[in-house]
Every structure is written in structure tokens, then in C-alpha cells.
Amino acid sequence: MTASPRRPGDTAVPINIGEEWPPFLILLCLTLLFLAQTPAVQPVAQLLCVFGGIVGLVATVAVCRGFAENIGRAFWKAPTLLLFLLVAYTTYRYFTTPPIYSLLATTDLLRVYGGALAYFACAYILGSSRQLGRLVIGIAVFAVFVAFADFGKFGSTGINNAAHVENTSVLGLHMTVGGFLAMLLPVVAAFAFLPDGDDRQRLVSQLVFLVIGFALILARSRSAWLAGVASLLVVGALFGALALRERWRRGTEPKRSRRGEHPVARLLNSPFLWVGLGLTVLIVGGGLSGILTQRSEAVRAVLTGNITGGAVTFQSRLNSWRAALLMIREKPRVGYGLGGYMVEQGKWTHIGDETIQVLNKGTGHQNRAHSFYLQWGVDSGLVGLFLHIAFVVAWFMAMLRGFAVAPSPERRAFAIGAMGAVAAGAVDAIASPMYQMHGTYALWLAWMGIGLGALRADPPRQGISLAFSKGENIAPSDDHPAIGSPSPILDWVGAALLGAGSAVLCLLLADRIIAEGAKKPPGAFRVVQVPYVSEIRPGTRIVFKALYTDENGVDRPTLPGTQWEVYAAEDVLKAPGAGFIRLDGVRASAYGTGNSQSHAGLLLVPPPGTKAPAITVFGVYRDDYGRVYRKAATVAVRADAPEIVPYRFPGER
Numbered sequence: 001m002t003a004s005p006r007r008p009g010d011t012a013v014p015i016n017i018g019e020e021w022p023p024f025l026i027l028l029c030l031t032l033l034f035l036a037q038t039p040a041v042q043p044v045a046q047l048l049c050v051f052g053g054i055v056g057l058v059a060t061v062a063v064c065r066g067f068a069e070n071i072g073r074a075f076w077k078a079p080t081l082l083l084f085l086l087v088a089y090t091t092y093r094y095f096t097t098p099p100i101y102s103l104l105a106t107t108d109l110l111r112v113y114g115g116a117l118a119y120f121a122c123a124y125i126l127g128s129s130r131q132l133g134r135l136v137i138g139i140a141v142f143a144v145f146v147a148f149a150d151f152g153k154f155g156s157t158g159i160n161n162a163a164h165v166e167n168t169s170v171l172g173l174h175m176t177v178g179g180f181l182a183m184l185l186p187v188v189a190a191f192a193f194l195p196d197g198d199d200r201q202r203l204v205s206q207l208v209f210l211v212i213g214f215a216l217i218l219a220r221s222r223s224a225w226l227a228g229v230a231s232l233l234v235v236g237a238l239f240g241a242l243a244l245r246e247r248w249r250r251g252t253e254p255k256r257s258r259r260g261e262h263p264v265a266r267l268l269n270s271p272f273l274w275v276g277l278g279l280t281v282l283i284v285g286g287g288l289s290g291i292l293t294q295r296s297e298a299v300r301a302v303l304t305g306n307i308t309g310g311a312v313t314f315q316s317r318l319n320s321w322r323a324a325l326l327m328i329r330e331k332p333r334v335g336y337g338l339g340g341y342m343v344e345q346g347k348w349t350h351i352g353d354e355t356i357q358v359l360n361k362g363t364g365h366q367n368r369a370h371s372f373y374l375q376w377g378v379d380s381g382l383v384g385l386f387l388h389i390a391f392v393v394a395w396f397m398a399m400l401r402g403f404a405v406a407p408s409p410e411r412r413a414f415a416i417g418a419m420g421a422v423a424a425g426a427v428d429a430i431a432s433p434m435y436q437m438h439g440t441y442a443l444w445l446a447w448m449g450i451g452l453g454a455l456r457a458d459p460p461r462q463g464i465s466l467a468f469s470k471g472e473n474i475a476p477s478d479d480h481p482a483i484g485s486p487s488p489i490l491d492w493v494g495a496a497l498l499g500a501g502s503a504v505l506c507l508l509l510a511d512r513i514i515a516e517g518a519k520k521p522p523g524a525f526r527v528v529q530v531p532y533v534s535e536i537r538p539g540t541r542i543v544f545k546a547l548y549t550d551e552n553g554v555d556r557p558t559l560p561g562t563q564w565e566v567y568a569a570e571d572v573l574k575a576p577g578a579g580f581i582r583l584d585g586v587r588a589s590a591y592g593t594g595n596s597q598s599h600a601g602l603l604l605v606p607p608p609g610t611k612a613p614a615i616t617v618f619g620v621y622r623d624d625y626g627r628v629y630r631k632a633a634t635v636a637v638r639a640d641a642p643e644i645v646p647y648r649f650p651g652e653r
Contacts, residue, residue: 022060023135026121029056030446031142033114034180034439038172050110050438057117060125068127068456078394078487078495079452080123083445086387087116090338093380097337100359104339108379111438115445122449129410132453136187136414139443140208143184146170146177147215173365178221179428179440183447185212186231186420190413193239223431224424231424238403238416245404316351317370317431319624322513323348324374326626328382329510335381342367345378346560348622354560354580365433372429373502375436382503390499392426395448397491402455411454418451517625523550525629527619530583530601533644535636538608540644544617544633545583546600550624562600563620569612572637575605606637613637 032053036046067074074080090112097105126132149170171177192205216228324341326348336344343358345367352366369375377385399419406412425435425444434440530543546558559582566573581601600619606612616634623629 020134022064022121022125023131023138025056025060026118026126026135026446027138027142029053029060030118030139030439030443032056033442034171034176037176037434037437037439040172050107050114053438053442054110054114054117057114057121060121061117064125067124068453069124071124073486074124076486077398078491079391079398079448082387082391082394082495083116083119086384086391087112089384089387090380093334093338093384096334097339101337101339101343104342104358105337108338108436111436111441114438115441118442119445119449122446123452124449126450126453127456129408129414132414132450133410136417136450139184140188140212143181143215144208144211146180147211147218150177150215150218173434174219175221175224175365175432175434176437176440178216178219178224179227179425179432179434180443181212181216181219182221182224182227182231182424182428183421183443185209185216185228186235186424187414187417187447188212189232189235190417190420193235194409194413195239195243221428221432223428227424227428230427231420234423235416235420238419242404242412319349319351320345320369321371321374322624324369324371324378325506325510325513327378328374328506329514329626331378331381332507333381334383335377335379338379341369341375341378345369347563348561348626350557350559350561352560356580368433368436370431370433372432372435374506375433377503377506382506385506386499386503388499389502390495392422392448393498394487394491394495395422395451397494398487399451399455401488401491406455411456414454415451418447418454421447422451513625517623517627520625521551522627523548523556523623523629525619525621525631527617527631527633529633529635531644533635533642535638535641536606537639537641537643538606538610538637541577541603541605542615542635543581543583544602544604544619546619546621548621548623548629556623557598558619558621559598559600561622564600564602565618565620566602566604567616567618568604568606568614569610571610572604572606572612572615575607578602578604610637 030053032049035041036049036053038046041049075084090109094105094109122135126135171180188205188209192202192209194202194205213228216224323345327336327341327344342363343355346352346354353363357363358367369378373385373388376388396419399415403412403415403419406415422444425440425447429435429444435444525546525548528545528547530545533542536542544564546562548556548558550556559580564580572578579602581603583599583601602617604615604617606615614634614636616632618630618632621629
């Protein structure tokens, strides 16, 4: 994470402005994209941040002084070609998505474009260790700033009860900062525990590791905790593989001790010991032990198979995942279209916002699948999911081939850290909704680009240059080789198999849900009139209410997600005041808890003089297993019907 050392005979480090500015511009663009997903930023400003970040990345590519590798050859490498196919397919799905989803589809398209540009800029523009180091240091400085800002919020809130700590950060939700820190943690660890690295560099990295690790725990994002642990295991395994490779090359020759210390002294000098002790002191002294205990209960319950006990948030996620799998099975090939899950999910989950509200006013995380893979599978189909998984797998396989022979220890650390960062993002994306957001997704792909860039040797240093014009797109010289091109056939086969395997797994899980439902008795769905009458006078307000009780006798919500079909005269359908209503005025805060739930209602007022002899309303409902219920209620419309007192809603006068 430090600049390249001076070469022998250098009297001063050459100043190359063409080399200095790209990392800072990329960092600025990533920052803008993160601001675009911060709730404190106004919607108009969020849109400007998205466009500013993407335009900035385009400008970085357009005015760079040359690419670090011949782009013609790089295009045929598995990761780059698969990413290009993913971008092309996303563009195709954008133009074939139903127009009703247009706003959400545009947002998703920009997310994919921003991530691809971040990948390309980091992989093929940042050609030197100095540039890679400046970008990573910039991300680390930004993370430390976020960490200390969140420390201040934690201190001002109080720690007498862990539940008092809000799930907020200067970046917005705790899931945003959790994913951001989880991806950075293995990169810092790669330098903090780099064998035989520069002592000053290692010490600084260890201090940053403590800050990032403490802030990650404070973020209270359980998916990010698991991602951080997984990424550190990846870093440790890669360092272990390097040690075994080095030992095999030395044969039976014993390794020379670095300082000839006694084993006890060597243990006391171990960075692992002091970093571990430091985190322990910060957790206990900072009052985070209660948070760890409280937030880990759900994880422990799930890991022990007790899904229904003490894991309400996991039940909610499980409900969303089941719905996403059933939606994938219904439209497996190309999906619902970009943004389709957020609009249609209520028909399967019966939580979140109603379709019309999402289209007119937007929605929040309650309408996301809390799994990047499943939501992307619903939106883009199994074709899109295949391309994404294959791209990530091909990248990992390319990195596994190249990290051990990276041209310098510093670049090897960059490569190992990037692999840990991408692994963290891959794990966090299983249960986090933040990878549908521009900043988190762009940073995830930026780490992939940094990893590929780390597998090259440094190009020759240049002198002062003020020209920002685009240079020759030439391949690096033989003295500075790039990654082997084209990719070996095993990379293609492995990427294709795992991509296809993920698609097949989704279908198998969906079939399992449906098979499980076939063994369960059906629930009871009905549509009732409020007030319960068989006939009404014209001008009287009548409400049709949808109710559902599952096979266990538990009342379940029917709003959102109940679909209505009305059969009556045209003047009834166009009567003022008709539409969806929330009868009890209570939004369900948790899924399947037995608390008061919200029920869908359809209010109709047959106008005076209507020609409709009757009003028939059908309600259509889906349960947890995708089974469809369709029930009807009919009310006659007669001028001489008994007068009734219209139903009044809570709080209505």
C-alpha cells in the first residue's frame, strides 16, 4: 500500500501527472456512487451523484494515456469477455423490460454500467503499483473516516443497552458500511500480515486493521460479519499456499529465522497476537460484547437449524428468498425484467409496499430480496444469473493461476487482498440488499479490477507529462508481461459449470418448495363484505376484504399482493373513491409472528342511478408455496335495499 521504491541512481522521484490523477478520479467516482445510496442525500442529488460517478468513470477511460494491456487480447480473457456479455445482456433486457418498470430498469442498467466501468478502469488503466497503492490507500482513508464518524455516533448514543444503538452510519444503513468495511478488511490484512514485509508498512496496516475490524463489528451487519470472517479465511489460505509453495521450492532446506529469536519472543512479536489482543480490548472496553451476543443469536439459531426460534429477521429474509425462487421458476429464462422483483414481490411475500405505490412513489429495502443473486435472477432470468456467476468464477480462476507468480511482493499482497475482498462481497451479497445499489456494486467490481491489475509488472517510470490525451493502445513489452491470454480452457469450463449449476440449483430449490406445498393442507382464503350484507342501495359504500389463514390456523397478511377482479357496470368501476385500502391501518413489522396484520380491501361506491344489478369481486392470492387461491363475493344493488350504516375506518369521523 506504499509507493514504489526509488530505483538505484534516482535523485528524485519523477513527477508524472498522467500517472497521478487516475487513482484520485476513480476514488472520487466511487465516492459519488456511494453518496447516491445514502438516505441523507436528497433524491435529486442522488441521481446527480449517479450520473456524476458514471460520467467520471467514462472520462477516466476516455482520456487515459494508454491501457496497461492490449485491449484486443484482454477482451478474449474469460473475465472481461463474460463481463462484456453481462453488460450486453443487461442492455438487451433493459429494452425488452415492460415500460411500467422503466424507472427501476434505468437504475439497474446504470448500476451495471457503473460497475463495469469501475472494473475496466482499475484493471486496464492503473498500470503501476504506485497507482494501485494510491487508490487502495484512498479507499482505506475514506473507511477510517467513516469508522471514526460512526465511533462518535456510538459514543453519543450510549452503551447501557446495545439495543439503543441505531442501525445507521454516515454512509446510511448499517448494511452499507458493513459491506464496505468487509471488502476492505482482507486487503488491509494482506499487508498487515505480509511475511517479511516492510515493518513500518505492516505496523500502519495493523493499526488500520484494528480500526476497520472494530468499525465492522459496530456496524452490526451479520452478513458482513460472516463475509469478513470468510475473507480472512481466504487470505489465510492464500498465504498458506504461498508458504507451502516456497517450502516445496526450497526442498528440505530449513527456513532461516528472520531475527534468530527464541520461539517465545517470536510469538510475542507476532502481529496475529497483538492484533487479536487489540480487537479483544476494543470489543470489551468499547462495550461491544453485548452487541455481538445480541446480534449473533439469530446466526447461531440458523446454524443450529432452529430457523423459527429467535430469528425474526431471518424469517423475513427466508420469506423473500422463497418468493424469489418461485418467481424465478415462473419466468426462468429471461425473468420479469429489470426492476421486476421490487414491483411484483408483494404477490408472493405479502410484505413491503403495494405495486402501485412502488411505481408511483418508489420503495425502500422492504421490497428487495435481501439477496443479490436471487433478485438478479428474478429480474434478468437464469441467463443473467449464469453470466454473473460465470464472470465471478472466471475472475477467481484467473487470480488463482496468477497470484503466486505476481511480479513483486507488494503486487502479490494486492492480489491476495483483492481476492479476499471479492470473496467478502460474494458472501455478503447472499443476504444483503446493498449490492443492487450503485456504490457497493461498483466497489465490488473495482476490487476485481485491482486484482487483475496487480498481476502485472510495473511499467517503466516516465518523466513529467501534462498531456491528458489518449495514448497508443499497445501491449506491454516482454519485460513487463501481462496475465496469460487467452484464458485456458479449464477457466471457461469451470465458469460455465458453476454458472449453470447456480441456475439449476435455483430451479431445484423452487421445485422443492412446491413439492413441500403439495404435502401441506391448503389454507383458507375468503373475500367478505364489510358490512356483511347481501344487497346495498346505490350511493352506499361497500368494502370487500381479503382474509387468509394458513394451514396452521395463523392469520396472514393479504396486503400487499392480493389481486382484484371486479365485474360490474362501467359507472361502478369509475365511481370516485374506489380503490385499495388498508382496513386495520397496521403495517406488519415482522413475518409470521401472529401479530395484527394488514388486509387488502377494495372499496366501491355504486353511484345513484347505476345500472349495475350486482357487484362481483374476485380476490386472487398466493401462499408461501406458490399455490393460487381465487374466491369471490357478490352484492346485489337495489334501490329498495335496506339502508345500512357504512363501514368506518379507524380514526374516521
